[in-house]
Amino acid sequence: TPYLVTCLMASVPDEESLPIRDLTREPSPAVLESLIRSTLTYAGKRCSVSLTSRSLSWSQFSTVDNETLQCGQDMDHVKVCDIIAAHPSYKGDWCFRDVNEQSTLLSTEFTAFTFRRATGRKWKIRRLTFQCPSAEMCRQWLEHLHRLLEGMRHRPKCLKVFINPFGGAKNAEKIYWKKVHPLWELAGIRSDVTVTVDAEHAPAAVRDLDIRQYDGIICVGGDGLFNRVANSVLIQTQLEAGVDIRRPRFIPARPRVKLGIIPAGSTDALCYTTTGTQHAKTSAIRIALGDTRGIDVLSLQHRHQLLCFGVASSYGFFGDVMEHSENYRWMGKQRYGLSGFLKFFSLRSYQCEISFAESRTKDVHPRDNTVCHSSCRVCSNSLDVDPTPASPSEKGAMARAGDNEVITDQDPSAWQTVRGRFIGIQAFTTPCACKQSPSGVSPAAHLGDGSADLVLVRNCSHLDYLRFLIRLKSRGDQFALPFVDVYRVEEIRIRPLQDGAADEQPAEVNSSREQVNEVRPVRRRHSQWNVDGELVNQPEVDIRVHQQLLTLFTRGVELDDDMVDSTCV
Secondary structure (H helix, E strand, C coil): CCCCCCCCCCCCCCCCCCCCECCCCCCCCCCCCCCEEEEEEECCEEEEEEECCCEEEEEEECCCCCCECCCCCCEEEEEHHHCCEEEEEECCEECCCCCCCCCHHHCCEEEEEEEEECHHHCEEEEEEEEECCCHHHHHHHHHHHHHHHHCCCCCCCEEEEEECCCCCCCCHHHHHHHHHHHHHHHCCCEEEEEECCCCCHHHHHHHCCCHHHCCEEEEEECHHHHHHHHHHHHHHHHHHHCCCCCCCCCCCCCCCCEEEEEECCCCCHHHHHHHCCCCHHHHHHHHHHCCCEEEEEEEEEECCEEEEEECEEEEEHHHHHHHHHHHHHHHCCHHHHHHHHHHHHCCCCEEEEEEEEECCCCCCCCCCCCCCCCCCHHHHHCCCCCCCCCCHHHHHHHHHCCCCCCCCCCCHHHEEEEEEEEEEEEEECCCCCECCECCCCCCCCCCCCCCEEEEEEECCCHHHHHHHHHHHHHCCCHHHCCCEEEEEEEEEEEEECCCCCCCCCCCCCCCCCCCCCCCCCCCCCCCCEEECCEEECCCCEEEEEEEEEEEECCCCCCCHHHHHHCCCC
């Protein structure tokens, strides 16, 4: 589904750069004891500069009485947790020298590297260069800054990096070495880089890794590479924790290692959803700062056999598009446009029975217009406790369960069933946004609330389905269409039906909705699942949501209030 609008429409061009909005200019922070305070030169002007455990602040001297302005008036500051690194400067340049080196002692300037927020939710490097009266004072400032930065234990020091040179525009290596590696070197992050040679290279390498020696695993590529690495990490974690993944309702253990994405794929939907942009430097800065966020994960099982994990899954049209596009990988990202065009004109519907248990959180729903962001209270308030082993009663229920039963801790009356023909069946734990669909397929979905949005597109005409796709791109309400249903769910069970096994009425859930156009003939019985850009050739699946099973290097999409009020980790 990351490819849902790309399949039919041209990519939206990159937004041109607009003047930078400097949001680091805030009211004076709470008064804290200064670690060091000096009169330094910044931007050619004498300033009173102060460093506390929380912020680096500076205020220009008054040109009238040579005294500093009162606290809170015309004072600039940057949070210490937003400083990436601090290094000595030489004639306006900077270098990667340790503060104790003899050459550092000769410098009278130091630069603190932070970030500024640009248009399109991009982050750019911002340099704050201060000139000291003496080299000794410069050394003292660097010592204090380094001590504060080294005390931030959540920041990564050593990362394992997988680069997919075949994804997207095939420039992942260039993106990493030119845009990402220099920034991480600046932040003192060591990286162990592996350039993959095929689809199974990264998962196999993860299985052989001693994950404990890394602070995180980074994927430089698209959603497919992330899905393969995440699946390998999750399965390895279950094996090490002794979790039996063959049980129908196994409770997965959370991996200790954090995962991250540097966008270099076709649509980079997960990166866009969690940062608000498809910008490599923004992701690199967030990783360097150690920002983390828990995200929900889907597990797909077929008769108690685990098929895979994922965050976005689609059956029907987008599965057909992905399957068809595999024959045209040599075309790069353009293959999705070709496959989408061809599959749209041979639009198919599939006969299915769908059962689902709606979310027990009743105060939010897929059409409430709430947006998941970096300070999202929905995700914070609904966070479950750490997974625990199943109770004896649950174990007994599992042992008695047959292959065709639904095992759930939900009240059976909470389950609903839909039967009919569907062009698309989609389940997302994220909004699944991308540049071509900025709001996403389900704009109100949350990253960590323990539920997924189930989107059902019932049998309809070509024109109606095109209306659905256009609304995805134009920020329209795609759920207002009469042939589209959406539910917030915790579990889903999908069973394909043979033609004639279901009645010819349009799919509905205990309601009398209007008849939907024509019933489209089906030329084959089943589609395939498209899970984060990877194909799963098993239509009959049970899907469960595991709350915040993965920890991702990201802060979440920032709204205007988050930019000012966000707190340090």
